[in-house]
Amino acid sequence: MNPVHILAKKGDIAERVIVVGDPGRTELLSTLLVSPKLVNKNRGFLIYTGEYEGTQISIATHGIGGPSSAVVFEELYMLGGRKFIRLGTAGALDPSIDLGDYIIPTGASYNPGGLFYQYSGELSSVSSTPDFFIVNLLVNAFASRGLKYYLGNVFSSDAFYAEDENFVRKWSGRGNIGVEMECATLFFLGKMRGAKVGAVLVVSDNLARGGDWITKEELEGRVISAAKLILSVLSKV
Template sequence: MNPVHILARKGEVADKVLVVGDPGRAELLSSLLDSPKLVNRNRGFLVYTGFYNNTEISIATHGIGGPSMAIVFEELHMLGGSTFVRLGTVGALRQDIRLGEYIIPTGASYNLGGLFFQYLGELTSVSATPDLELTSRLISHFESLSYKYHLGNVFSSDAFYAEDEHFVKKWSSRGNIGVEMECATLFFLSKLKGARSSAVLVVSDNLSTGGNWISKEDLEKSVLNGAKSILTVLSKLKQ
């Protein structure tokens, strides 16, 4: 089967891929690569391939939500991607987690049904956890730079505006420290397809303290620092 949304050719997508939700963010981060080449713009799923520390790496847009992530992951995997790190934003569910800090997920909760049911054909679950070695390397690099990060489970929600006054208590009481929309899909599909994946999430808001949002300038600073760290880890990772 050939990709129908990512119209790059085989060989134009690197085996190591940094994935982000926002095409504007993909465009921004492409400036960190040497000799970046835009290999897909179809459907707004911008994909750039270039070099970081002499290692070929792609930066790709996955859009918003699990179904969009699933389509992009599947097609990037068809084109040769085998190691994926998501750089995105997350709403914190714990009061001590501050805006601009990072969450490195150790797992992702999700609701049964939806795309998971379509892949599995039954109401069962597959552990949505990241690759241990890749995640360990990310943690070590963030530690070496003294970046403030938090380890824990996140909840991957399918509905951005479905939160109510019980949302924080419900999901934090189940061991989740943040909420976002794509990690469970990425980790789940990576297991099914034999790929490696992990994630680094910038805390953009904190639902447990009233939902204040990070400034655009502080968000961009944390995103750029996180991206450089991910690219460094990917460039040193053996396939």
């Protein structure tokens, strides 16, 4: 099958890929690559490919939510992507986690049904966990730089505005320390396709504290710091 949303060709996409939701973030992170080349802009899924420390790496936009990220992941895989790390944001569900801290997910909870049901054909779940080797490299990289991070499960929500007063209690009570929208899909499809996947999330808000948000400037700085470490990790995978 040939991609119909990403209008790149084989050779345009590196084996190692950072995936992000925001096309603006894709443009920002492309500046960290040597000789970045825009290889797709169709549908707003900006993708740049360049080099970092002598290794070819792509930075790709997956949009918002599971269905969008599934389309992009599948098409990147068709085009040769095999190792993926998502760099995104998350809302903390633990009051002790500060804005700007990092979460390195060890798994992702999700609601059954939807795209997961369509892939699996049944309501029984597929374990949605990242590649251990990638997680281990990420932990070592963040620890070596003294960056504050948390290891734990996150909940991948399908609806950004569906929270109610019981949301934090419900999902933190099930062992989740953060909420975001795409990790479960990436980890789930990584299992199905045999790709190595992982994620790093910047805490942009804390729902357990009433929903204060990080500033745009601080978020950008934290994203850049994480991206440099992720690029280094991908060059070693």
